[in-house]
Amino acid sequence: MDYKESDGADRTPVTVIAITEPDRSPDRFYRMPRPADPMYVLGRAETDGAPGAETGGDSDAETGGDPGTEADLDAGSDRDGETHRPPHTARIGSFLARDGSAGASVGIDLDRPHAGVVFGKRGTGKSYTLGVLAEELADADGVAPVVVDPMGVFAGLEAVGGRVVDPAVRPASIPPSEWPDLLALDPASGPGSLVWRVVADAVDDGNGDAVGADGSADPGRSGGPSPSLAALREAVDAADAPAETRRAAVNHLRLAASWGVFDADAPPVASLAADGDPAVLDLAGVPDAAAAAVVRAVARGLYDARIDGGLPRLPWLLVDEAHAFFDGIAEPALRTLLTRGRAPGVSLVCATQRPVALPSVAVSQSDLLVSHRLTAARDVDRLAEAEATYLAGDLASRLPEGVGEALVVDDATETVHTVRIRERRTPHEGESPRASRLSGPG
Numbered sequence: 001m002d003y004k005e006s007d008g009a010d011r012t013p014v015t016v017i018a019i020t021e022p023d024r025s026p027d028r029f030y031r032m033p034r035p036a037d038p039m040y041v042l043g044r045a046e047t048d049g050a051p052g053a054e055t056g057g058d059s060d061a062e063t064g065g066d067p068g069t070e071a072d073l074d075a076g077s078d079r080d081g082e083t084h085r086p087p088h089t090a091r092i093g094s095f096l097a098r099d100g101s102a103g104a105s106v107g108i109d110l111d112r113p114h115a116g117v118v119f120g121k122r123g124t125g126k127s128y129t130l131g132v133l134a135e136e137l138a139d140a141d142g143v144a145p146v147v148v149d150p151m152g153v154f155a156g157l158e159a160v161g162g163r164v165v166d167p168a169v170r171p172a173s174i175p176p177s178e179w180p181d182l183l184a185l186d187p188a189s190g191p192g193s194l195v196w197r198v199v200a201d202a203v204d205d206g207n208g209d210a211v212g213a214d215g216s217a218d219p220g221r222s223g224g225p226s227p228s229l230a231a232l233r234e235a236v237d238a239a240d241a242p243a244e245t246r247r248a249a250v251n252h253l254r255l256a257a258s259w260g261v262f263d264a265d266a267p268p269v270a271s272l273a274a275d276g277d278p279a280v281l282d283l284a285g286v287p288d289a290a291a292a293a294v295v296r297a298v299a300r301g302l303y304d305a306r307i308d309g310g311l312p313r314l315p316w317l318l319v320d321e322a323h324a325f326f327d328g329i330a331e332p333a334l335r336t337l338l339t340r341g342r343a344p345g346v347s348l349v350c351a352t353q354r355p356v357a358l359p360s361v362a363v364s365q366s367d368l369l370v371s372h373r374l375t376a377a378r379d380v381d382r383l384a385e386a387e388a389t390y391l392a393g394d395l396a397s398r399l400p401e402g403v404g405e406a407l408v409v410d411d412a413t414e415t416v417h418t419v420r421i422r423e424r425r426t427p428h429e430g431e432s433p434r435a436s437r438l439s440g441p442g
């Protein structure tokens with residue numbers, strides 16, 4: 001093991017509060033690892049060869065209080081409280097005691113792919129938490145963060161080598177069957193079916209790869225050539241259809257061109273994850289349909305690039321305001337990442353203030369759930385879906401109150417923790433404007 005505690009004297013035994021069997025009281029969640037304890041890594045089970053619950057980081061009182069042997073330790077704290085981070089681990093913060101004091105460092109496993117959700121009502125720190133994760137991914141080897149940024153708050157990641165990217169995707173990366181929906185046309189209508197047919201013909205003409213890895217019709221999946229929107233408009237114009245139908249279809253394609261996200265020569269999606277530096281897809285001000293098209297193309301493009309062996313890093317797609325992408329054309333691609341992304345090595349983390357707007361599969365397939373404060377009953381109910389058998393109790397009653405504080409449910413170690421997310425190293429641009437901070441008269 002590469003990382004060991006720097007000084008064995010720092011290893012204080014873990015304090016165990018409330019061990020009863022069976023224990024259904026809130027106290028069972030509060031065995032507080034101390035600051036000097038080694039970093040506790042979430043998302044990494046003991047069977048992965050990682051410290052897991054025995055290194056003193058576990059806050060589930062049913063697990064023993066043994067801080068672990070030296071060989072178990074992946075990281076330790078030095079005398080200044082600085083934690084040595086194990087390789088392929090994101091340090092997201094520290095355990096939070098009931099009295100508000102900080103405990104041992106908490107990390108998230110980056111060695112393997114994961115699916116995660118970050119919940120919280122407005123202003124509780126979701127985007128901030130996603131930014132912390134992106135910073136850590138920027139630092140780690142073998143991974144590549146791609147951030148979907150609908151509010152334009154992640155540009156600060158440039159300070160860790162990130163780049164803000166104007167979204168551009170190839171028209172062929174949207175399957176023909178999705179085009180009517182994308183253009184708000186009824187697929188059964190004349191214009192809808194005309195657009196569908198024209199895109200399918202353009203792709204069949206060799207402008208794209210018509211069948212996806214899973215056998216579904218998914219042109220452009222390998223980033224092959226794509227027809228331009230202008231070429232599609234011309235094809236519609238030349239089609240054997242009533243003039244009125246052609247005119248309506250052309251108008252809708254013109255509207256899509258005005259979104260400015262379609263480009264037949266756009267770089268392949270895999271290039272977003274090529275160097276491991278954060279790529280921030282700036283979708284601020286981009287119409288909803290266009291943003292959904294971008295998210296669909298990027299999610300599917302990363303997945304296909306991994307399947308095809310065209311991406312040597314493990315991409316992490318971090319989607320802020322994720323509820324906006326689960327009711328349109330991005331949904332099937334995000335669902336694919338949730339259900340099948342881990343096999344080729346694509347991680348997905350969805351942040352939202354409206355958990356109820358995410359499909360159940362987003363919670364059931366997530367192995368990491370991070371929840372800041374929630375108050376709406378239906379959103380809190382969504383947490384119940386994460387209440388696996390190892391959680392004897394009501395998660396909602398354990399949600400912390402403070403900004404930047406979160407409850408973390410970790411499937412790998414089957415534990416629940418209260419965590420304070422660490423401060424960002426890069427600027428966070430999600431601060432709401434405050435009238436009191438605007439310059440006054442004179």
Ligand SMILES: Nc1ncnc2c1ncn2[C@@H]1O[C@H](COP(=O)(O)OP(=O)(O)OP(=O)(O)O)[C@@H](O)[C@H]1O
Binds near residue numbers: 121122422432
């Ligand atoms: N872990 C943290 N440490 C310090 N400050 C934090 C932390 N998390 C959040 N904050 C503060 O709270 C503010 C709001 O956080 P953030 O923008 O992430 O909220 P949000 O939940 O994404 O809100 P919205 O739903 O409106 O996007 C931040 O600008 C920051 O000042």
